[in-house]
Amino acid sequence: MFINRGDNGDEHDNNAAITQILQLRAERAKLLGYKTHAHWRLENAMAKTPERAMELMEAVWKPAVARVHEEVRDMQALADKEGAKLTIEPWDYRYYMEKVRKAKYDLDQNEVKPYLQLDKLREGIFWVAGELFNFNFTQVTNVPVAHPDIRVWEVTDKTTKRHIGLWYFDPYARPGKRSGAWMNAYRSQERVNGEVTTIVSNNANFIKGKPGEPLLISWDDASTMFHEFGHALHGLNSNVTYPTLAGTAVARDYVEFPSQLMEHWLSTPEVLQRFALHYQTGKPIPQTLVDRINRSSTFNQGFATVEYLSAALVDMKLHLAGDQKIDPDQFERDTLKELGMPKEIVMRHRTPHFLHVFGSDGYSAGYYSYLWSDVLTADAFGAFVEGKGPYDKAVAERLRKNIFSVGNTIDPAEAYRGFRGRDPKVDALMKKRGFGPS
Ligand SMILES: [Zn+2]
Missing domain, CATH: 1.10.1370.40 (Neurolysin; domain 3)
Incomplete structure (x- = not known):
């Protein structure tokens, strides 16, 4: 019921409205002199073009999907061991994920809270x-x-x-x-x-x-x-x-x-x-407990990334598809198939109830932003790690001068280069999420 909100062919079905919104957005973009709604929306973003945003999403997508297959293998093994006689389906994910978390890291939130x-x-x-x-x-x-x-x-x-x-x-x-x-x-x-x-x-x-x-x-x-x-x-x-x-x-x-x-x-x-x-x-909190928290920080990042990124990719592709008459259901199915969406996961926000994207222009062609920001985040923290650590005064001063104090008065890409001395790289994000060779 939750994943089919707005998609039940009744008076609350949003598919026709979405087709219309997409067409009107494409028409407006053309009137303003842009190729697509995505190109218009991205002009003032740090990414600047949909192509650059797509490039990042595609770079992260593959390793994230590979990690999902590993997560599913772990869950399946645990289910088999317990004699559950089932194949992991979307509705099993969260339940078995918690079991694997407990088994692998023995981390209980109630141990941390005090x-x-x-x-x-x-x-x-x-x-x-x-x-x-x-x-x-x-x-x-x-x-x-x-x-x-x-x-x-x-x-x-x-x-x-x-x-x-x-x-x-x-x-x-x-x-x-x-x-x-x-x-x-x-x-x-x-x-x-x-x-x-x-x-x-x-x-x-x-x-x-x-x-x-x-x-x-x-x-x-x-x-x-x-x-x-x-x-x-x-x-x-x-x-x-x-x-x-x-x-x-x-x-x-x-x-x-x-x-x-x-x-x-x-x-x-x-x-x-x-x-x-x-x-x-x-x-103070014992170091052994902190180590367990740190070790578990990459746990289930395959699921979190794929669940999020599939929605971000569909958002961008819908707004690049331009003024053709789009059937949202069909488009979503085709896009996910093309991407190789793992069958054990459903998009975090399916198209008929994607409020970020259709509630207003707000995050339309912009759901990728969370990933983009996280690339900067992971790469920026690296500046401290490569320096004298998280409290390195010189790095903190560069951070204040180039990032925290300037608001929107300079191009963010330029501001970032001022802080880091180069453009952001995606490596630190991959490491933070536990993707790639381990
Ligand atoms: Zn925030």
Whole structure:
């Protein structure tokens, strides 16, 4: 039922609407002087052309599919051993995947959680921002908040004491609040008519603990916290004239790069030793447990990549197919067959309910952006690894100067070269996801 949403031939069927949207988009692109909707949408992205985006997707697709076949073999072996008498099908994947995870890595989230206290990790991200960007955080209570649970910190430069902005933290779920975790800017940095500093907010939906009890979160949630804080740092570091070009107002295939990059600092020993402390004993998370977390980080990346990438490829191909009358179902089937889609996986978003792509122009011909940003992320962290490590001041300064402070005032490809000294390479991403020779 879930995968057939919008595709049931009833009054909620979206196929005809999609055919029409695709035709209108193609027509508009032609009127504007572009070959296809994809060419129009990509012009202001870092990739610049659909061909370059396709090139990246195709480079990652093959090794990801190869990894899926290995994952399926592991699951099948386990099912056989248990005498399950079945062949792995899409509906078996998640169930057997968890069994393999337990068997291979013996990693249980409940073992990790006692070390991840929300407020300790918040101190951790402050400390990282201090090391990388020389920021200092002081809690303030003299500013308005939308709800008593929201806390605010003033951000200043550690050395010059200059005021940089305000950081709001709104971590708890409550009725009427949007789900998930996100960052938003209440005010952008600018200096059109004098200096205006930014006000950014990190928001999440943790269930508030009992008074006096620490709130424990999962490793994934901790990682998300670093991610969203990365968006906030992108805003706080902004140093431009015009608000429309400030902070995170950058190309769609570039905006997740600073935030994804920040995720890397969670697992640095400096953060874990100081801030991942057991809520009862106060002892830091044991290295053996960290090793197990790290080892399991490439687990199931075949599934995650193929599930995502098949949707991204179909999105791009639909918008390259131009003004021919497209039958979405048929197009999806043909494209997946041509790609060699593993039969054990279904696209993360099938065409009839692909909200990113058809809810608005937003991510149309742009679902590849997440992969593009992740290539930059993996390659950029390499600059620290090749240097003196995650807290290398010289690399951090290049990061601030070329990436975090410039908003959309320079071409992202040029900005990246300024930081890295060369164009991004895909190798680091392949390694991060555990693809290729192991
Ligand atoms: Zn993000």
